Amino acid sequence: MSTDTETRGEAGRRSDDASASRRATDSPAESLGDRIGAGTTVLAVVSVQLVAFAAALAVGYPGAYAGFAVLSAAAIAARRNRGAFGVLAAALGTVLLVALGLPLLMMVARQDPGLVAETAADPAVQQALYLSVYAPLLAAVASVALGVPLALVLARGFPGQQLVESLVDLPLVVPHSVAGLAILFGFGEGGAFGGVEFTVPVIEFTFKFTVLQTMLGMVLAMTFVSAPFAVNAAREAFESVPTRVEWAARTLGANRFETFRRVTAPLAWRGVLTGGVLAWARAVSEFGAVAIVAYSVEFFYLPEGESLSAQHAPVFIYNTYLSSGLQRSGAVATLLLALSALIFLLVRTVAYDDGGWP
Amino acid sequence: MSTDTETRGEAGRRSDDASASRRATDSPAESLGDRIGAGTTVLAVVSVQLVAFAAALAVGYPGAYAGFAVLSAAAIAARRNRGAFGVLAAALGTVLLVALGLPLLMMVARQDPGLVAETAADPAVQQALYLSVYAPLLAAVASVALGVPLALVLARGFPGQQLVESLVDLPLVVPHSVAGLAILFGFGEGGAFGGVEFTVPVIEFTFKFTVLQTMLGMVLAMTFVSAPFAVNAAREAFESVPTRVEWAARTLGANRFETFRRVTAPLAWRGVLTGGVLAWARAVSEFGAVAIVAYSVEFFYLPEGESLSAQHAPVFIYNTYLSSGLQRSGAVATLLLALSALIFLLVRTVAYDDGGWP
């Protein structure tokens, strides 16, 4: 017999930090329910939804599917005993899910699987996709590596903090093409560092700071548009680490850095990772700034073990659209979507599940 | 005599929720220090930085300013007794700040104040800026209104949640122009709801669901690209509300909805607001999707009290760039930046400072 259950409480009630409590909720109702049963239910629900969508598409009323999705979400919430409010929340939430998912779903449904497969086999497409995972990764790493210290400083608080926070958020509103120009003028030939050369003495390696059409420029442009997400997420994560727990580390002999390394960082890493993923995703989608700063770049393509030149996927898709039309560019976009969805799922399931600490 | 101080602890040590603790840190060191003193210090630091930047620009080495900024941040951290680790964090954080701020600063510095003033007086510019505050606001409101229920459902947890979370994040990686097309195909004439008409019986008002060139389409496109930020931020906020506090409300007679209204929502609202601001900012910057779905739209322009047609600022800026060149488009971009910075500062200082609850 089940009562009014707030699953969240079951496993997370003792957690003294938000993230611990959050994770604990990942196995809701499983305490009493059957883990395998939950998996089957998920599969069943997903299949039913897909079938319903296919049916709606087939009869030509994809809009009808939206209604179905909302109703079924409400029904599931009702079955899971979430009360009227829970049912309403599920229904409204599904409206948004539909608004976000339906366009993508319909786009994917429109694709010709043969063409998608053929496109996937095209080395140029593979290179673009590779670059579009790789360069955003560099940007995300840069955002996190530099954003974490900034987030830490912001989480600690200082006078005039609002100014800095607003500055951090400013790149968010900069139109993408303006962002590209700003970077070009800011760091390009005439701007700061433009053409500055560093020479590493021993190996006689000279590094010239050029942004135009270089990997450096692409990563810089991506970092510019995506770093605010990394900083904001990391700041929230650091703020939710309980002060007293950090203090405890200090009294046990850990200095600031050690406390950060062994306590603050491990407690905040999920938030930081979320920020990194957001930054990565934002960088993947960037077209305007990248198209201006680094329309195509030379980079080292691991699968072939050589340097070659390719375009960031959004740019590549745009070009494909111009030269080969909607069908083919849609296929590339579908591949990009699928790849990203896979990466999201991987990050969410593998990386967030570190066992032990609940 | 001051010791090794962790300002965060002073005011926030008793907070049982993360956001309370966060806000409490907004007045760091003020418990012992002088509030007025802090304000003066902020002003002094800002002025010094601006003078240094102007000097660096004047001698033609804007890059030198970056070095100055990093060094001065480190020096301030050292003076505030943050230890070696604090100094390092401040220095690294400033590197990112420079990377984000320098391009914008240089862009602004490049502008001719006269032209900016003249541009600001142009009604077309005013209309574009108005639209670019207003439409993103609608999109942010939609994202929050629908995203909050979804976030709530996600925060409570359910089997298969990773799938839904990945779906929510997916729009983040969709290249902007692909996003525009996806919306056209998803909600356009041939897609779901395309051309569906609702008629409100009594007032005989017929609403036709059209997305191309309409405010509805613009808001839909903006919502598509920005809702994930609102959902993610709101989810984190809801997850950080302590379960037991919600339970307490239930035992006092509040049902699920009342508990949400009086406890969960007030405790999470800062996170939700942050999400709304992020979503707003993201919508302001959107060019690709808007340019396809709603290149120019008819909307009610309050200052003149009439309906007129205008373009979203990024589109307007790009067009100005093409038709009138860099100078003039730069002036519009500067105005957009200034307006956004103002809005950010307002939100951060006014809205986040609600007195009472520390």
Place this chain on the structure above:
Amino acid sequence: VGGESSGQETTTDGESETTTGIGNATEASEDAPTPTADSATVFHAGSLAPPFSAAEPEFEEKYGVTVNREAKGSVASTKKITTQGRSADVLGVSDFRLIRDMVVPEYGSWYAVFATNAMSLQYREDSPGADEIGPDNWWEILSRDGVKVGHSDPAVDPGGYRAVMAVQLGKEKLDGQRLYDRQTYDRIRDNMTVPTGTETKLEGQLKAGKLDYALYYRSIASQSGLPHVDLQPHVDLSKLNRKYAQHYEKATVTAGGNEYVGAPIAYGITVPSVAEAPVRGAQWVEYMITDPGRRILKNKGLIPKTPAVVTKDGDVPARVAKHAEAKTSVGPLEL
């Protein structure tokens, strides 16, 4: 050669021997110092993307060079060079006047007019009136209530003002004939909307059902897989001769603070003076104005100008000059 040179039919000219006196020394000295340039950058208009992308592999094969193409609107592509400080080895735009007015003399000294295009009307099988439409009644269908005809933004895209011009020209008399009257014109104008900045997005909007008809270049229309109506030379801006040029001049469009006067569509191409591999650039231009290029242009719905026309002044590379005639005007258009 004066401004009065004859207006030829675009496709029938056979003289390709006109080589103006540009020293062979130039050619030699240009070729020699950059034998190692193994890549070339091409900025070009969106409507040149299909032919240029088709040409790219063959060209790369032939010259052993990597071509990086950057497609963007014509104006945007030009501005990359003039305001963003970018360098490209080739710049190809859908209106040579962009090069004439913005690139010369600061960023280049010459250009070639190498192709024309025509305006055409694309639609979906299920567009209203799609089953009736043809070259002789398209205006009647476009003037019906509730038909949505899209074109790109005249303020920022040549394709945009050309679409408006095409519709304007229908009401103008040529040889005493006009296609439709002023009322029809007004009704068509009312049905016309600007759903995008550059023409490249129109096709998607049409396919998504948000437009019933789209007015853009035949080169795009013929590649898209959707049906289209080829408009008559009366309105399609394709005829690069005096008679039609004078007719086309009757159309004027004011947009974005500029006034555009009707003229035949004439694609321009150049090797900017900021090119890093000017020889590669010249090779590309040469390729596009010689047979292999012309064949590709034709395949992709463009109309190659044979021979291409180059400016009389400027450092026209020899390998280009030898395949083109040097003039100071094409038809009525001043070079």
Place this chain on the structure above:
Amino acid sequence: MLDIDVSATFTAEGADRFRVAADLSVADGETLVVLGPSGSGKSLLLETVAGFHDHEGRVALAGRDLTDRPPEERGLGFVFQDYALFPHMSVRENVAFGGNYHDARDPDDLLAEFGVADLADRYPPTLSGGESQRVALARALAVRPDAFLLDEPLSALDVPTRQTLRELLADVLADQTAMYVTHNRTTARAVADRVAVIRDGEIVQTGSPEAVFERPDTPFVARFTGANCLELDGGALAVPDGRLRFDGAGASEATAESATHLAVRPEHVELDPADPDFAAPVERVVREDGRNRIALDVAGQRLDAYADADIAELPASGRSDGDASAAHDSVGVALPRDRVTTLSDR
């Protein structure tokens, strides 16, 4: 009458499954004290009764089945162990919260009653533990629930405040149905009509305070309620100078043969009596409020007793200086037969 017959299982990574099961009923107006070591499942039990966890079985109040009702319709007032105050509301707003859903008492009256009237405009994050606890109590009382669930409502209070509140609470609970979780035996005895002892999620003994404290069923209950619990060897207690038998002692239910332990509360152990059972060395003397707790060493087992005598008058030289230095002088001990319970270790 609050009828409870529930069982629930809790899982967390890194922990074994924890199971709580209880079959209890609390009569109208009765206060049932749930006593148990930390980690025994007291909080989980209360939360289950309040409707926050999935469970099997049923919960009924005054014949009304609550099992399928949401927490807000159960009419149970809950004071949480960690207070769970609303951090965004002032203290007064916290107490007034339930007023929107119930006919409630005046917040200011209540706050005054609990001695925190001056905190009415403060916000919970700056309250100290004891202040918070009083506000939490006032908040739960404000809505006049049908029954109370109190999870250590006095744990964070300083002693004088706790004494005051304990009495206040005893008055309030006098005719209220309540479950009251505590580890504090003094509080338990002050407020309990009945006591249930919980161990590892299971109720091991219920009964009147007298019964549980004086006649524990098991060595665990004996030890937990603060009685001395000494192992027997073949039914006899090894003492320094021999063995003592307790055949038929006290209210023992264990026969002499099966008895493995004996229990006797420290306050019943007689020191220096006229007729001692044996003499044992003093191990340690701890000064408690107004008296001394004397730890004796009975053939290797520890036996606690109270001595009222002032420190100076102690038979042994042990002093309450917090020092571990033991005082090894012996003292005579008597274990009154009617106070001793023999137990068998199940």
Place this chain on the structure above:
Amino acid sequence: MLDIDVSATFTAEGADRFRVAADLSVADGETLVVLGPSGSGKSLLLETVAGFHDHEGRVALAGRDLTDRPPEERGLGFVFQDYALFPHMSVRENVAFGGNYHDARDPDDLLAEFGVADLADRYPPTLSGGESQRVALARALAVRPDAFLLDEPLSALDVPTRQTLRELLADVLADQTAMYVTHNRTTARAVADRVAVIRDGEIVQTGSPEAVFERPDTPFVARFTGANCLELDGGALAVPDGRLRFDGAGASEATAESATHLAVRPEHVELDPADPDFAAPVERVVREDGRNRIALDVAGQRLDAYADADIAELPASGRSDGDASAAHDSVGVALPRDRVTTLSDR
């Protein structure tokens, strides 16, 4: 020797500024118990000494000035009131944490000593309050700090565990310098070498446990340490049948004229003596561990006393049924002059 002379101010919205000031020193090997009501600033004081808050003045340990040192270099072991365990580390890892920076004790030994060896692989979020507290203690002890700061280290424990740990801790602290915050008087007396009473952020009395408990300086200290504190009227106590004078009573420092209160511990109040000072009605009888606390009504003021007698043997009819029903029978009372302290309310 831990020398402390600090003052610090704390502000929060909605609250008044709170100021903590203390001038104390703790001798080597001495345990200073800081006693005070909840919200009096005990935790803030400890945190200030540990170096977590800006302050004026100085802190020195064994002559070493700590004022400008960061917390990790102060050599002070801290047990936090809310445990502050590392939620992402197992219990064993928590205890082993300090081992990276100090020559530390074996975590498993320590856990065994604190009776939580079986939790070694669990993670803190699933521990109960008492379990957490033991782990926190073990963690602080592991690094063998030069001095200890203990903030209510036993508050969440059940009584048997607390008793065990209190003794363990008394042993550990026997020759350690420590500041020990508690509200628990029993614990205070068990571990204290010296006691400091704090009120509203200020130290109001320090002294040996005897001095503070038996000879409080102020009515506040008297009340807080659990003594009866009765108001005097012109130097005399109003009793049911007249007025009592206490000229030169006990160790009073207040002259008869200036005295406004008298203090006497409940355990020193004699009930039913041969020679009673007066008779007073019994208000309430509360059963505490092994004895009864009797509340008497002395002309409107409350006087507590202990009666060892079993419930049935009480002179009054009050029974420990947790009921508020008062027992109005009178009982004779004597206030031994040498146990009474007269105070003046400053």
